[in-house]
Amino acid sequence: MNKAAKILIYTPSDASTYADMLKEKGFTNVHAATTSEEAEANLPETEILMQWKFPLHLLERPEASSVKWVQSLGAGVDDLMRSTSIREDIVITRVVDQFGGPMSEYVFAQLLYVYQDIARSQAAQKERSWQPFLTQLLQGQTIGIAGLGSIGKEVIRKARAFDMQVYGLSYSGKEAHLVDRHFGPNEWHDFVKDLDVLVLILPLTEQTRHAVNRDVLLAMKPSACLVNIGRGSLIAEEELIDVLRSGHLRAAILDVFEQEPLPADNPLWTLPQAYITPHMSGPSTQERLGQYLLANLRRYGKGEPLTGVVDRKAGY
Known part of the structure; x- marks a missing residue:
């Protein structure tokens, strides 16, 4: 991967914050989406999907054939494991050692x-x-x-x-x-x-x-x-x-x-x-999560093993 590979950041709220952070670090082809419509429009040619609560059915579309890696922005991936929309050849990673x-x-x-x-x-x-x-x-x-x-x-x-x-x-x-x-x-x-x-x-x-x-x-x-x-x-x-x-x-x-x-x-x-309490025990600060994403992107670019790779058989 070079820094021009297309990256799509999807969250229902602050996707642009992470997209801007990656752009500041030299990644030139980064897109943000907060709705299903925006996600669908930006999906063609996307290689890396960094997401939280992504509309997973979109990964069944032909436009998603370029996706090679899905990075969850949280620790839990039970929604991803339940999904039948994610191709077997797509690498799935989750956030670890942050919480x-x-x-x-x-x-x-x-x-x-x-x-x-x-x-x-x-x-x-x-x-x-x-x-x-x-x-x-x-x-x-x-x-x-x-x-x-x-x-x-x-x-x-x-x-x-x-x-x-x-x-x-x-x-x-x-x-x-x-x-x-x-x-x-x-x-x-x-x-x-x-x-x-x-x-x-x-x-x-x-x-x-x-x-x-x-x-x-x-x-x-x-x-x-x-x-x-x-x-x-x-x-x-x-x-x-x-x-x-x-x-x-x-x-x-x-x-x-x-x-x-x-x-x-x-x-x-x-x-x-x-x-x-309202699901607040494991807060994910933008700074810490951003550093985590950058580190994994650098590993991906160098062909090194990614952090937090999900074992699909184990379910996490």
């Missing part, structure tokens, strides 16, 4: 809010009421991390700083040495039964969809906390709602959902153990 820091901080910010009962302190302050109380420590608690990729590794590192015991579940087992106990995909019940905190960071595949169902949730301690920063469909959401209504689980800290935005009539908004 461990912010997402791990999110996990522990939320856990500390619960364990330190900060809401109680805030309520007392509003009432100007001096009411000392005992809080609980993360120290000595057992945290289970489902998904031991780059984000999971950073959660492990911070959990160690809090002197927590760390269990892990993964489908490959190649990072089993990082945790005190490792479990495989057929050991969910054994994995969760002794946990004080369960953190979900798995990619969404046919194997992981609704992996956390009613049986798994009820196998957890009633006092345990659930944290989902992976994909909403890792959890059978209706079954989670029933379990929370029964009073089981201390907290469900949820940043991702089966339907986003979370509908206003979803019961999770009002359940007392639910802590809801």
Whole structure:
């Protein structure tokens, strides 16, 4: 690839920002699109598609025959894996090693809010009421991390700083040495039964969809906390709602959902153990993501292996 190869940047919002950044770095044939119509108009002769929520059916068109590489602008590629529109010869890459820091901080910010009962302190302050109380420590608690990729590794590192015991579940087992106990995909019940905190960071595949169902949730301690920063469909959401209504689980800290935005009539908004955030645990700054895209473009130009190549059989 030379810098004149056609690159199409597609996002529903800030595509021109990334296009301008690439142009400033010497890439001369860069186009931006934010609508399906703009994407279709710019698709002919495109070699590299950098996208978020691209209308994938367009890749079935003859105009898309020039596409060789699709770079996702996020970490999740379940939409790409479900699609039958992407030719087998197209290389798919995703963003990796960008989210461990912010997402791990999110996990522990939320856990500390619960364990330190900060809401109680805030309520007392509003009432100007001096009411000392005992809080609980993360120290000595057992945290289970489902998904031991780059984000999971950073959660492990911070959990160690809090002197927590760390269990892990993964489908490959190649990072089993990082945790005190490792479990495989057929050991969910054994994995969760002794946990004080369960953190979900798995990619969404046919194997992981609704992996956390009613049986798994009820196998957890009633006092345990659930944290989902992976994909909403890792959890059978209706079954989670029933379990929370029964009073089981201390907290469900949820940043991702089966339907986003979370509908206003979803019961999770009002359940007392639910802590809801709008898919914000893994922010992608334009500067960091831009540097990532540039580095991968340079690898592509030199014929070097790309970062974040998706294994289509594994689904991530």
